């Protein structure tokens with residue numbers, strides 16, 4: 562069979578958030594047609610299994626080109642390891658680390674970190690979530706596992722807590738909620754180093770790290786001691802928050818950690834009764850900030866009472882309502898994040914890189 566027309570059609574397939582089509586990017590492993598079945602094997606180097614739906618949209622056309630009756634997509638993930646941005650030693654088995662930060666407190670950084678981690682997992686990634694927010698470790702509560710503790714059978718390492726398919730560890734599991742907030746910088750970074758390196762993360766494609774809010778020494782130290790691949794900055798649209806988000810972008814710039822994008826949270830309010838949208842905190846702030854500083858706007862999340870209630874109850878929207886519009890926005894954001902991490906990063910051999918300890 563002449564596979565050239567199939568290759569050509571696939572090379573015109575390019576989801577908006579991909580920088581390349583699957584053929585030129587080398588994602589198409591094989592094309593074969595036997596007994597009227599066109600089999601196409603695709604291996605993606607980033608979490609984006611939602612693309613299956615778009616690929617299925619090509620089926621009729623591809624069947625016609627191949628003279629086949631159906632297409633059998635064999636879609637696999639083998640997430641690439643991208644070089645991390647600092648000299649911190651790699652974590653065994655962990656391919657990529659994404660730091661989630663905010664210049665200001667209370668803008669929804671942890672909410673974003675939790676839902677992005679869950680969305681990356683839903684897109685096929687093996688995901689871990691490290692709560693490094695010493696000022697308010699809220700991830701155990703948000704994941705509904707506040708009563709659990711990481712188990713340690715050897716007294717040296719900890720097994721992370723499993724929640725909704727994600728492996729989590731948090732400063733909040735190990736110390737009382739109010740104890741860590743009074744730590745000075747060196748104590749906080751020592752505790753973090755321990756929790757980062759003594760957790761048995763196993764094989765992870767992405768470890769999402771929820772940093773403490775702010776842009777001071779503690780945040781800078783933590784960002785440097787974690788072998789970070791790239792960062793995301795969360796903000797709300799008010800000018801005061803945006804000004805602090807700029808400080809966040811600059812902080813990562815200082816230590817050469819690429820900022821993959823900005824998430825504008827509580828971007829607008831949508832009335833649950835009539836659907837009317839209102840920009841309570843002004844419009845376009847996140848977009849302007851991104852244009853000015855040359856970073857992508859990863860996504861905008863509405864101010865949504867249900868989202869807040871779900872997080873407070875430990876039942877994140879990505880788990881209890883994965884088909885909702887809000888969950889769809891997190892999935893979009895996660896897909897964009899994973900793709901841009903891959904297309905903008907320097908690929909390094911996974912076997913060499915993540916086996917160093």
Ligand SMILES: Nc1ncnc2c1ncn2[C@@H]1O[C@H](COP(=O)(O)OP(=O)(O)OP(=O)(O)O)[C@@H](O)[C@H]1O
Pocket residue numbers: 663665666667668669670671672673694697699774826827862863864865866868869870872873
């Ligand atoms: N888009 C949203 N709509 C409604 N409520 C939200 C939204 N995002 C976050 N919240 C709520 O706002 C509160 C603060 O969110 P969160 O803890 O994620 O912020 P944070 O920036 O991590 O805070 P901190 O500075 O304490 O670490 C939580 O109660 C959360 O449920």
